[in-house]
Amino acid sequence: LVINKEKHITRRGYTLCFLSKLQASLRRRDVYVTGSNRWGDPRARLLQGADWQANRIKVYRSLGHPTDPQEAIKSLGHQLDSRYRQVAARLCENEAVELDVSGPKPRLTISPLASLDEPDSLKRLSKMISDLLPPVDLTELLLEINAHTGFADEFFHASEASARVDDLPVSISAVLMAEACNIGLEPLIRSNVPALTRHRL
Template sequence: MLRTPPTRVSAPALSDALARIEQVRALDIASVDLADVPDARKGVLVRHAQTVRVQVIARMAAERRQATLLVFLQHLERTATDDALAVFDALMGKLATTGEARRKVDRLRTLRDLDHAALLLRAVASIVMDSEIPAQGIREAVRTCVSELDVQDAMATVALLASEDDDPAPEALLGSYTTVRKFLPRMLHSITFEGTPSAKPLLDAWAFLGRIEQGGRPKPRWADAPRMVVTRTWERRVFPRSGEVNHQAYTLCVLERLQHALRRREVFVTLSVAHADPRAELLQGDAWLTARDDVVRALNRSAEPGPELERLRAELDIAYRAVAQGLPGNESLQLTTQDGHTRLTLTTSDPLEDTASLNGCGRRWPPAYRPSIWPNC
């Protein structure tokens, strides 16, 4: 039934949710202008159509039945889009979580090989760093300790198993391409995304995937794929060699960026409720000019951007100076330089001990809630 939203988080469920959008859109009722109908009245009709049985709607008078179905189907197209995007967000999170768990298991399985290689290379490094061995004799000293083949095998093992990434998300998602192919073609066809100027690289990449999926002549080349969407953590996997594009990694990178952009409201869908353009309700043109003086007066703001930018600049400067003054005495924060870039590192603070009054408060909670809040109670 079209009224039933998806209840599972899986690639087939997302594909069904996208098919639901296409079924509603095939009725071609989105273009009907209902701007003159009050929102309260629309809400009443929608709630009625969602709760009553089909036979009740069929027994309505013709005009009331048409009005109820028209309002409900327009609302359904928006909520169906929201439902599909909600499943998409949950599915991408599920794939990332499952992939990360699998990555950790694989890493634990190969930890013994990595330790063996690291110990062998440590022995080689100790010989290299030994000041009593002349520079001309280092290679010969290494060969007397370990064979050259063992050193090459250890280097290959480290290159294969050691991770260079600060963010494990790309590695966790890399095995999910087969899963996303189950819904990606339909998603490219069913949902049209728009966005803010900052989302242009993502929208260009999404349009490129759409052209790849459509096929036709001339077929787009993966070498021409927009590159601005690829983040630093994905770059090594998407572009393994110069002039080469890993299309699976590129697709997963775009989907991950789309998930984050939807959460940040940088990307939106016109026919949606939860993911509509956040700027759509802003006053524009003459309506804004009429209300501007009252708005800035109520908010105690200036109508000119100059004073507001100067105030924000001053607040930012004060905040920076306050942080800079506190850096020498902050033991939980360190600034380190790596590869010419300054990195910020925060250490976890030690937990505070529970006070007697807090423990006494915990005992008054129901027993079912105590283990997760006050485990010692």
């Protein structure tokens, strides 16, 4: 794919392989994107320096960990070894686990657990909670959130960047709803409502 018949590196093949490896590295967190919430370094969100020292004991206690990291690692190592031995001892008798060694690499297959029936108490609780929640139109909910936060003020009309258009939050909420629910604009278009006309959206 990368090297052609003339033993030269092909740009398209190299680019494709590079992007494939980059994607895999991003998913494994071997590569980070600075400033990204999803692909950034998770360690950047941890307490650092003086903040960590000030809260260290409180964090340890809340997690139930000893203050000595070596002691914590030793304890986790014992737990892992114990669980590993339990699994290994029962592996031959466990019908839910199959190990296929016919291919180039061993393949482990674990049967899914059977679903449990919901107890009547849970069904009653679910109905009770559902009855307490009023039916709410999602677009109305977006408009209410905008009334509290003003998030729609960060948007502007593409053709009227220097001026505010009437009922822009209504248009923004409709477009957000269409995109988030993947229903398209068609169900939200209202020719008799200026904020919901096809041209506006």
